[in-house]
């Protein structure tokens with residue numbers, strides 16, 4: 001059976017009256033972007049925080065309306081209480097558009113970035129595990145799931161986002177100060193790689209790194225975004241810790257390979273985010289197994305399942321496994337990542353399913369630390 005389409009879902013939701021009985025929840029701009037994953041439909045309805053408890057029937061009515069559509073197996077409907085001071089609206093008066101789920105911008109009370117819903121770090125305990133490749137493909141997968149996505153390359157010493165997205169050139173300024181992010185495959189991106197020549201030695205001392213990161217976070221016209229993915233520098237040293245502290249993160253995703261060593265490093269990554277009170281959204285096992293392109297045989301060259309066990313042991317979600325795959329390497333190294341170049345393929349589907357879990361983690365509270373103000377069916 002064909003997947004339910006978003007327009008049909010919106011049309012059905014337009015029959016649900018608004019909280020005060022006037023208008024409908026779609027034309028009142030209360031419905032977020034709608035995520036459809038197979039027969040599963042997810043969206044949120046923005047309501048006044050003070051009335052959230054009494055609006056349960058509204059949520060149930062919207063859920064029942066969507067569930068009645070052919071092809072819908074389940075509907076995850078969240079009442080999102082709009083909260084001032086967290087994810088703030090864009091500076092300019094925003095045109096009426098569907099409200100975004102106001103995901104927690106910061107677990108630690110740091111000021112959010114105006115117009116940016118949730119900021120999520122993709123990190124690894126050590127280099128070379130495919131963190132940047134994973135971050136780029138996840139950003140594209142979140143966009144493929146219907147979200148407005150930005151990608152910030154915080155790997156100031158070794159920026160790889162320009163290459164992975166096939167981008168070059170310099171960003172323009174909007175008003176002489178704010179930078180316009182670059183764009184590729186429908187996502188916005190910013191990286192130190194756009195601002196300095198490739199040959200420039202990256203001898204940034206601590207404070208300079210921080211000011212570069214702050215600028216890329218706060219002096220870039222990101223809004224409006226549902227989610228900003230931050231490709232963190234590898235490792236768990238002081239620089240990473242400071243970054244994790246400075247960026248108002250809604251959560252972190254840890255990328256690891258199955259090797260023991262990488263897992264030990266991944267544990268350090270988890271510990272680092274916990275130290276600064278950032279919820280762990282889960283672990284992704286990259287280069288998990290090798291599928292022979294000739295005979296289709298699967299080989300667990302690095303051992304397999306380590307990250308899943310480790311995630312279970314540590315009580316954090318296991319988000320999925322990405323195989324060691326020539327096509328993943330070739331496409332990302334040539335600036336045409338697999339989620340964009342082969343959107344109908346199995347690897348793109350894997351990244352999209354991980355992206356769905358990440359978004360559920362930030363908007364629905366399935367991460368290690370659930371935000372308290374969201375009601376889930």
Ligand SMILES: Nc1ncnc2c1ncn2[C@@H]1O[C@H](COP(=O)(O)OP(=O)(O)OP(=O)(O)O)[C@@H](O)[C@H]1O
Pocket residue numbers: 124126127128129130131132133134155158160234286287322323324325326328329330332333
């Ligand atoms: N699942 C995969 N299958 C095949 N190759 C991969 C996979 N993931 C990443 N790679 C390749 O591994 C290399 C390292 O990947 P990447 O640059 O993403 O790692 P990283 O962890 O971000 O590295 P660094 O620590 O240097 O920033 C790249 O050539 C990339 O194409």
